[in-house]
Amino acid sequence: MDAFTDLVRSYRERLLRFLLTRCATYADAEDALQDTLINAYRYLHSYDARWRFSTWLYRIAINNAARLQSPEVVELGELRDEESDPLLQCIGASDSENLWVTARRLLNDDVYAAMWLRYSEDMSVNDISLALDRSVSWTKVNLLRGRRALDAGMNGGSKESEAYG
Amino acid sequence: MDKLAKRLREDADKIEVSVSDELDQRITASLRGVTPEGHAGARRERAKPLGFWWASSLTGIAAAAAVIVIINLQQAEEAPQATPTDVVAAVPVIDLQAETAALTGPLQQELENLQADIRKAEEKVKKDIGL
Numbered sequence: 001m002d003a004f005t006d007l008v009r010s011y012r013e014r015l016l017r018f019l020l021t022r023c024a025t026y027a028d029a030e031d032a033l034q035d036t037l038i039n040a041y042r043y044l045h046s047y048d049a050r051w052r053f054s055t056w057l058y059r060i061a062i063n064n065a066a067r068l069q070s071p072e073v074v075e076l077g078e079l080r081d082e083e084s085d086p087l088l089q090c091i092g093a094s095d096s097e098n099l100w101v102t103a104r105r106l107l108n109d110d111v112y113a114a115m116w117l118r119y120s121e122d123m124s125v126n127d128i129s130l131a132l133d134r135s136v137s138w139t140k141v142n143l144l145r146g147r148r149a150l151d152a153g154m155n156g157g158s159k160e161s162e163a164y165g
Numbered sequence: 166m167d168k169l170a171k172r173l174r175e176d177a178d179k180i181e182v183s184v185s186d187e188l189d190q191r192i193t194a195s196l197r198g199v200t201p202e203g204h205a206g207a208r209r210e211r212a213k214p215l216g217f218w219w220a221s222s223l224t225g226i227a228a229a230a231a232v233i234v235i236i237n238l239q240q241a242e243e244a245p246q247a248t249p250t251d252v253v254a255a256v257p258v259i260d261l262q263a264e265t266a267a268l269t270g271p272l273q274q275e276l277e278n279l280q281a282d283i284r285k286a287e288e289k290v291k292k293d294i295g296l
Binding site (some may be wrong): 004 | 169170172174176177179180181182183188191192193194195196197199200201202293
């Protein structure tokens with residue numbers, strides 16, 4: 001158990017940062033992180049060494065975050081309280097133009113996750129498709145569409161109608 | 166790295182998070198209460214078929230040995246009862262003779278009749294030729 005704890009120590013903050021962008025509250029993100037590490041430890045035997053360990057962890061984390069997103073939370077997504085939004089809390093008032101806030105607004109969950117894994121974690125397209133349980137083609141196409149949507153968002157939002165998600 | 170990728174990377178780094186001591190303790194405590202399913206489960210999965218194989222093999226061998234022993238014991242007990250001598254002795258000789266006489270009696274009588282007929286024919290022939 002101690003070896004596992006040491007192994008995942010370096011991943012905890014990265015996972016938490018990702019989960020903050022997927023959960024409604026900071027507490028939910030912490031719960032999702034805790035569940036992710038517990039599931040990873042419990043089902044360590046199912047880990048396929050052909051995968052990167054981080055890919056496997058992210059896949060568990062994405063599944064846990066999805067479970068925490070109750071239908072009520074999804075329906076009230078547009079009414080998200082900015083004061084309790086964990087992403088906004090962690091960005092701070094000085095960085096209101098953070099591109100991940102824009103990405104969350106423009107992209108759906110899967111495309112957002114693909115973008116995060118590609119540009120924040122430097123994952124390959126193959127690893128992203130494994131983590132999201134999607135095809136490589138889907139991943140390539142949606143990374144491209146996500147980039148276009150964000151490019152449009154960065155350029156004044158005139159093309160937000162083209163946003164994919 | 167293009168401009169967008171660089172910006173996304175920088176903005177991700179600006180999201181400041183830290184795992185609090187309280188969360189760290191919570192995770193550690195949770196992990197201590199969890200038993201990995203893989204190792205115990207895999208051992209059980211490996212041990213069960215192996216044990217089952219051995220048990221079925223031994224059961225089969227024991228059953229075959231028991232059948233062999235039972236057959237041998239039965240043969241040893243039945244052996245004195247099945248000698249041909251006893252079978253012959255068990256059949257009354259007199260009955261066999263009576264049966265033989267009953268079966269051969271008519272034929273003997275027929276033979277005697279035929280021999281008598283032949284003698285009569287010889288005498289008649291001798292009389293005809295004047296002997």
